[in-house]
Amino acid sequence: xxxxxxxxxxxxAITIVMVVTFAFVVLRLSGDPAQIIMGADAPPEAVExxxxxxxxxxxxxxxxxxxxxxxxxxxxxRSMRDGRDAIVLVAERIPATLxxxxxxxxxxIGLGIPAGITAALHRNSFxxxxxxxxxxxxxxxxxxxxxxxLVLVFAVQLGWLPSGGQDSWxxxxxxxxxxxxxxxxVLARFTRSAMLEVLGQPYIRTASAxxxxxRSVVWGHALPNAAIPTVTIVGFMVxxxxxxxxxxxxxxxxxxxxxxxxxxxxxxxxxxxxxILLLVAMTxxxxxxxxxxxxxxxxxxxxxxxxxAAGTA
Amino acid sequence: xxxxxxxxxxxxxxxxRLAIAQADQRPAITIAVQKISNSNTLEVLREQSNVGxxxxxxxxxxxxxxxxxxxDLGPVPGLATEWRRISxxxxxxxxxxxxxxxxxxxxxxxxxxxxxxxxxxxxDTLATAHGRTIAVGEGMPSPRPGKELPPEVPxxxxxxxxxxxxxxxxxxxTVRFHxxxxxxxxxxxxxxxxxxxxxxxxxEAAPSWLEWARKPVTTGPYRVVEFQAxxxxxxxxxxxxxxxxxxxxxxxxxxVPEVSSRINGLLAGDYQFACDIPPDQIPGIERNxxxxxxxxxxxxxxxxxxxxxxxxxxxxxxxxxITHAMxxxxxxxxxxxxxxxxxxxxxxxYYDQMFHADWSVPAYDPAEAxxxxxxxxxxGEPIPYRLLNNYYTNQNATAQVLVEMWRSVGLNxxxxxxxxxxxxxxxxxxxxxxxxxxxxxxxxxxSSLVAQxxxxxxxxxxxxxxxxxxxxxxxxxxxxxxxxxxxxxxxRMLEIAEREDPAYTVIHQNxxxxxxxxxxxxxxxxxxxxxxxxxxxxx
Numbered sequence: 075x076x077x078x079x080x081x082x083x084x085x086x087a088i089t090i091v092m093v094v095t096f097a098f099v100v101l102r103l104s105g106d107p108a109q110i111i112m113g114a115d116a117p118p119e120a121v122e123x124x125x126x127x128x129x130x131x132x133x134x135x136x137x138x139x140x141x142x143x144x145x146x147x148x149x150x151x152r153s154m155r156d157g158r159d160a161i162v163l164v165a166e167r168i169p170a171t172l173x174x175x176x177x178x179x180x181x182x183i184g185l186g187i188p189a190g191i192t193a194a195l196h197r198n199s200f201x202x203x204x205x206x207x208x209x210x211x212x213x214x215x216x217x218x219x220x221x222x223x224l225v226l227v228f229a230v231q232l233g234w235l236p237s238g239g240q241d242s243w244x245x246x247x248x249x250x251x252x253x254x255x256x257x258x259x260v261l262a263r264f265t266r267s268a269m270l271e272v273l274g275q276p277y278i279r280t281a282s283a284x285x286x287x288x289r290s291v292v293w294g295h296a297l298p299n300a301a302i303p304t305v306t307i308v309g310f311m312v313x314x315x316x317x318x319x320x321x322x323x324x325x326x327x328x329x330x331x332x333x334x335x336x337x338x339x340x341x342x343x344x345x346x347x348x349x350i351l352l353l354v355a356m357t358x359x360x361x362x363x364x365x366x367x368x369x370x371x372x373x374x375x376x377x378x379x380x381x382x383a384a385g386t387a
Numbered sequence: 388x389x390x391x392x393x394x395x396x397x398x399x400x401x402x403x404r405l406a407i408a409q410a411d412q413r414p415a416i417t418i419a420v421q422k423i424s425n426s427n428t429l430e431v432l433r434e435q436s437n438v439g440x441x442x443x444x445x446x447x448x449x450x451x452x453x454x455x456x457x458x459d460l461g462p463v464p465g466l467a468t469e470w471r472r473i474s475x476x477x478x479x480x481x482x483x484x485x486x487x488x489x490x491x492x493x494x495x496x497x498x499x500x501x502x503x504x505x506x507x508x509x510x511d512t513l514a515t516a517h518g519r520t521i522a523v524g525e526g527m528p529s530p531r532p533g534k535e536l537p538p539e540v541p542x543x544x545x546x547x548x549x550x551x552x553x554x555x556x557x558x559x560x561t562v563r564f565h566x567x568x569x570x571x572x573x574x575x576x577x578x579x580x581x582x583x584x585x586x587x588x589x590x591e592a593a594p595s596w597l598e599w600a601r602k603p604v605t606t607g608p609y610r611v612v613e614f615q616a617x618x619x620x621x622x623x624x625x626x627x628x629x630x631x632x633x634x635x636x637x638x639x640x641x642x643v644p645e646v647s648s649r650i651n652g653l654l655a656g657d658y659q660f661a662c663d664i665p666p667d668q669i670p671g672i673e674r675n676x677x678x679x680x681x682x683x684x685x686x687x688x689x690x691x692x693x694x695x696x697x698x699x700x701x702x703x704x705x706x707x708x709i710t711h712a713m714x715x716x717x718x719x720x721x722x723x724x725x726x727x728x729x730x731x732x733x734x735x736x737y738y739d740q741m742f743h744a745d746w747s748v749p750a751y752d753p754a755e756a757x758x759x760x761x762x763x764x765x766x767g768e769p770i771p772y773r774l775l776n777n778y779y780t781n782q783n784a785t786a787q788v789l790v791e792m793w794r795s796v797g798l799n800x801x802x803x804x805x806x807x808x809x810x811x812x813x814x815x816x817x818x819x820x821x822x823x824x825x826x827x828x829x830x831x832x833x834s835s836l837v838a839q840x841x842x843x844x845x846x847x848x849x850x851x852x853x854x855x856x857x858x859x860x861x862x863x864x865x866x867x868x869x870x871x872x873x874x875x876x877x878x879r880m881l882e883i884a885e886r887e888d889p890a891y892t893v894i895h896q897n898x899x900x901x902x903x904x905x906x907x908x909x910x911x912x913x914x915x916x917x918x919x920x921x922x923x924x925x926x
Binding site: 104109110116119120122123124126155157158225240324325327329333337340341342 | 419425426427428435542597642643644647652655656657807812845
């Protein structure tokens with residue numbers, strides 16, 4: 075187990091270093107932050123002064139090693155736009171994002187998994203077709219289109235809910251629904267597929283043939299075995315809690331991490347972008363690690379075969 | 388017993404608040420904008436942008452000489468009631484009495500002197516002779532948080548006031564501005580974006596420059612209550628405002644990046660104003676009789692800039708052909724529904740006596756364009772056109788239309804999409820044609836043609852353009868005091884930069900549109916600025 079955890083943590087560390095390095099190189103090669111932040115009309119001497127003050131006139135490799143050295147000392151840098159610590163800026167936005175993504179995750183799981191199970195248990199019936207039709211619609215409609223449609227209906231036409239902003243809990247309803255619907259559709263489809271695969275297995279037939287009640291067959295045999303692919307998808311969803319609402323936050327003017335990321339990338343505010351990416355990478359890696367551990371819980375056969383479990387992840 | 392006391396106390400506690408609310412019946416409004424501030428600050432010397440102009444003027448910041456925001460934007464008395472020339476390089480101004488800052492202090496000459504001090508504006512930079520780029524000093528303040536100025540602030544300040552030596556307090560209510568060189572534009576510079584006055588005491592009391600810049604204490608009709616970068620800005624009425632009690636209790640700017648979200652929010656009643664409305668959305672909004680769209684042309688022209696070092700553009704005849712192949716009126720009519728216009732080159736009528744009413748952009752003349760290309764020996768070699776994705780309103784559509792117009796005369800101009808200004812300006816062999824826009828911060832061509840295309844202007848600084856005669860004329864325009872000679876120099880500069888050796892060509896005047904509820908009686912300014920002072924509000 076310790077060896078398993080050790081190898082996972084090493085992989086996680088390498089992943090994070092690669093993410094940070096990739097982001098650094100791409101951002102540096104795709105534009106000079108000084109010119110971008112100062113704007114098109116900035117006097118050249120102001121751009122030069124900015125560049126010198128922030129060390130952007132140094133060779134890229136020097137900037138990279140300075141940046142990495144600072145990270146190792148716990149310094150994630152400061153925003154070039156307003157001079158505050160990047161981690162402070164990001165931390166300010168995390169509660170707003172979680173206020174959308176956590177309830178949305180609950181909707182995804184609470185709606186998507188039961189819908190998928192129901193569809194599988196009523197295969198080829200009207201219920202199955204209706205659930206899958208809704209799931210395909212929810213899966214294929216882009217979140218910005220769904221968001222705007224919801225605003226048109228519930229804010230503009232009916233006047234029941236606000237169109238955007240973050241002033242009260244009512245402002246969160248439409249963005250949460252927008253985020254939740256797409257994810258629920260994905261989970262419904264995956265859960266249905268996994269359930270259908272398991273329901274076709276010989277041990278399900280054997281259990282039924284032995285006279286085990288169908289409810290017990292489903293809850294005791296089918297669901298635990300179908301849970302592995304579903305848990306994998308839920309793991310990805312948990313991993314994207316921090317920055318998984320970029321589009322929805324823009325449509326609903328919700329001041330979360332996603333909007334901060336869009337603004338920071340647009341301005342090449344390097345420290346902020348890298349801080350967000352670091353957090354996202356860490357969240358995703360942690361989530362994957364937890365999913366790997368859950369495989370062992372869900373399938374006792376995998377407890378003593380960590381390498382195989384990793385392979386299936 | 389305790390409960391009874393509480394019950395008795397509750398109305399008493401509630402009464403004062405109720406009384407305040409009843410006393411102030413003025414409305415509070417919410418304005419949806421695409422962007423509140425690019426720099427995450429509210430300091431005029433750092434936020435030199437169009438979006439900044441909208442929130443700053445005339446709500447927060449005021450200068451000694453103001454601008455007539457509801458008419459031609461010309462100079463009007465502001466925090467100074469009168470001014471006179473002492474010499475070609477010295478101007479004296481009398482301060483308006485009983486002007487109160489947001490912190491209750493009274494404006495004095497000391498605040499004016501401090502507003503133009505090294506500590507607040509110029510840092511280590513020095514007033515320089517003309518024709519030289521301002522050097523960045525060795526002792527440039529560190530970017531670490533504190534009271535030091537961010538490095539771009541002194542650079543921007545010196546660009547606005549390149550030769551200002553000092554400001555002198557003659558007495559408590561009189562100041563003199565001493566320039567190193569003769570300058571007929573001192574009055575204009577005093578009215579420009581960046582020359583506003585701050586409270587010295589408030590600046591010194593602020594814990595850091597950043598905290599100051601997020602909540603500046605000024606004299607405007609509204610004071611900053613709270614600024615949440617990238618989110619919202621809350622302003623409240625400054626009831627001691629010298630220009631009369633502001634008509635609104637509160638103004639809230641909220642950042643709504645998506646245009647459809649701004650429009651939906653307006654229609655849903657969440658916002659009273661929605662800014663940055665593209666022209667193609669106007670008919671849809673006005674179909675609802677409860678709403679209207681105001682606005683129009685502003686002091687900003689859209690240009691095409693040329694890099695004359697590019698192999699295909701070294702010959703001025705190719706650049707001239709490009710200018711003659713553009714049907715600007717077709718663009719204005721089709722993409723702007725006639726809501727803007729083709730200006731008379733890079734100038735504005737508010738230049739007044741410096742304005743050349745008989746000047747015009749190069750005529751749309753495809754035959755002339757073809758002739759010039761033939762003479763230049765142009766054989767259809769590709770000319771790159773670096774383009775941002777709709778940074779300007781209608782930018783992509785305009786570029787596509789232009790490319791087809793150029794193609795029809797034999798020009799092979801190819802769009803290259805870029806992501807940011809750094810990529811647009813990057814000095815590589817593929818830099819040839821690009822978009823830009825130019826403003827006129829004050830009513831003289833020094834603020835536009837000289838500032839943007841002269842020897843210290845961006846186009847020459849990034850190595851796109853140079854012309855010896857134009858550069859000599861730029862110095863004459865900056866330092867000359869003979870009105871007739873300056874006017875002639877400006878005319879000649881227009882001839883060079885727009886006809887003979889084109890540095891740029893003007894496409895159309897820019898415009899901005901604001902949607903609002905029709906029952907609100909409010910008039911848009913011919914600028915990004917939004918005026919919510921007494922006299923421009925009713926409902």
